[in-house]
Amino acid sequence: MLLQRIGNRGIQLGRMFERAARRHGANVLILDHDLDVAPEFGRRATVAEVADLVADLSSRLHAAGVRSGGRVVVHKSDGFDITLLACAAARMGAVPVLLSPSLDGATVTELVRRTDRPTLVTDRAKLAGLPDSVFGLAERVLLTSGSHRDAVPLDKFAGCERVPSVTLPPHRPALVTHTSGTTGTPKLAVHTGFSLQSRYRPQASVLAPLVRGRETIAIHVSFVHSRLVTALALALYRGFPLVVLRDPDPGRVGDLFARLRPGILEAHPNSFMEWEELADDPRGPLANVKLFSSTFDAIHPRTVHRLLRATRRRSPVFGQLYGQSEVGPAVVRGFTRRRTLDDDGRCVGMPFPGMTDVRVVSRNGLPPSEQNPGHIEVRSDGRIVTYLGEQDRYEAQVSADGWWRMGDVGYRTRWGCVHLLDREVDLIDGFGSTLAAEDALFGRLVGLAEVIIVPGPDGRAVPVVCTKDDRPLDPVAWRRAVSTLPPMADPVQWRLSELPQTATIKIKRLELARLLAAGAGTDVPESDRSQKEATP
The missing domain is CATH 3.40.50.12780 (ANL, N-terminal domain)
Known part of the structure; x- marks a missing residue:
């Protein structure tokens, strides 16, 4: 019955917390971090309190000049307030465009250009990494924290008159997120309420028979990914206590x-x-x-x-x-x-x-x-x-x-x-599935934290290996593990933190291959090898 009702009008991103508050207002949301837009909000709140914060932020955006149909780019330091700002923009009819905090300044500037004179919501830390040209590409720049002479802090509009929420047609653009960027500059993907609801339905169909009672759900998903919208909807509409991790x-x-x-x-x-x-x-x-x-x-x-x-x-x-x-x-x-x-x-x-x-x-x-x-x-x-x-x-x-x-x-x-x-x-010619080989290595070497097989400069498969606690790789254990796998070059050991990653923590394989070709990598000191030789 719930799916049928939502399916007629699509997921209303702007009214998601408001709707959940009507049925489960006392339900609890717990964070592992403070919100930049409301540092006094704390890390534990009811769904009704979160809905009120979304309404407040929506009204501030309206007071700042954002209007229904306009685009609001959110590019700020990581936190759940990215999601709340998206809901706030959608609540008054604008279209949120979410850009990962991990994107570099040139990429952000190009994506802002594609959105055609949006409102840019950011903070002082992220704004410092953007070129001054971004001000010419945005209708206005609003800050969630910090100050800048050419930007307006959202705090300026605290206490403004509340604006009502709106219901959007299901096939109208409702949210824009970017693709992972594993193969180049990210693309801006346009979602509608109907498409978001169509993603909710299969996930709800899986959850329903598996979870009968009221369970606490913990979510660690990129705040700029559309997956978070459906994950939140699943928890909020069923009244599950919610833990959101950064x-x-x-x-x-x-x-x-x-x-x-x-x-x-x-x-x-x-x-x-x-x-x-x-x-x-x-x-x-x-x-x-x-x-x-x-x-x-x-x-x-x-x-x-x-x-x-x-x-x-x-x-x-x-x-x-x-x-x-x-x-x-x-x-x-x-x-x-x-x-x-x-x-x-x-x-x-x-x-x-x-x-x-x-x-x-x-x-x-x-x-x-x-x-x-x-x-x-x-x-x-x-x-x-x-x-x-x-x-x-x-x-x-x-x-x-x-x-x-x-x-x-x-x-x-x-x-x-x-x-x-x-x-x-x-694909690496003649190698077979790199993902299957990686699965096999994970099963055989318990000390692996990550292994990515990419083509080397000569086209040969090169395994890039990360170990737990950056311990040196045991060459004997490695040779034993790869003995039944397709031929590969000797492993190159990197620290896990050095691997190029997307907003959803995927490894950028093409970028990794490019870095290897350029001679980048992590050498394990010989002194460490002799003192800390360990078998993964």
Whole structure:
């Protein structure tokens, strides 16, 4: 019944907290950080209080000159107030455009240009990294903290008259987010209320049979990603107590989870990899987790194996959703404790019946298979409606009958399961699946924090290895682990913090390959090798 009501009008981003407050106003939201827009707000609030803050911010934006239909670019230091500002802009009919705090100044300036004279909401720290030309590209610049002679602080409009919320047509642009940028300058993806609701439906259909009672849900998802909207909607509309994380540090997360005992975790695959060490925490911070949920990318079997064995709940599930910023979740696969380290991590699951569909198209006229992967294409009502300022680029990726090319290659089994083998741009001739090789290495070397296989300058596969605590890699253990894998160059060891990452903590493989070709890397001192030789 709930899905049918929302489906008639799409998700109303601007009224999401307001609507949740009517049914679950006393529900609690907990943060692990303070809000720049309201430092006095604290880290624990009711949903009704958050809805009131969104209304206040919306009214401030209106008093500053923002109007319905206008675009509001939010590019500020990381925090949940990015999401609240997006809701505030949408509440009074504007279209929020969310840009990651990790983007460089030149990229931000180009994306602001594409939005065509928006209001820019930022802070002094981020503004300092932008060229002065950004002021000529924006209608106005508003600051959430700090000061600048050419910008207006949002605090100036505190206490202004409240403006009413508006209901937007379901097919009108409601939110703009950017793509990961793993293959170049990010694209600006335009979502509607209808497309966001179409992403909500399959996720709600998965959650409903798995979680019967009222569970605390903890979310660590990029504040500029559309996934956070649907994750919030799932929690808010069901009245789940909500924990929103900015910091993925396992030590701090362990402290928080040991106290709050979440029953559902939603996070990036790389965050779950970092949290593997929580499985050994004697306080049992993961002991109450009923459902682990991960979108974005396929996740390594080792991570799933360890996390599921850290919970004491009966029949816990690890839900993996494969999708993309442009189409939302496309296929789903659930894992239980019966999963072994030898399970195929490349199997990402099946489409949602009646909601998404997947096909694999040949690249060379031969049937797609494990040895001859094809282009993965998806059809879903959750697909974006355009790339802002790049309509031709959008049309080049979608067929006349609605199939969206994902940029990944793989195949489907006789039972219809989708197997993801690689990004098309990451294929290494004659190597096979780099992702499958990485899965195997994670299962064989427990001390790995990350391994990324990229093409070297000569086209040969080069494994870039990061270890826990930056311990030197044991060459004997490495040779044993790669003995049954396709031939590779010797491993190059980097610190995890040095890997180029996107806003959703994906590794920028093309950028990493470029850095390797330029001679970048982390050398392990010989003195460290002799003193700290360790087997991952």
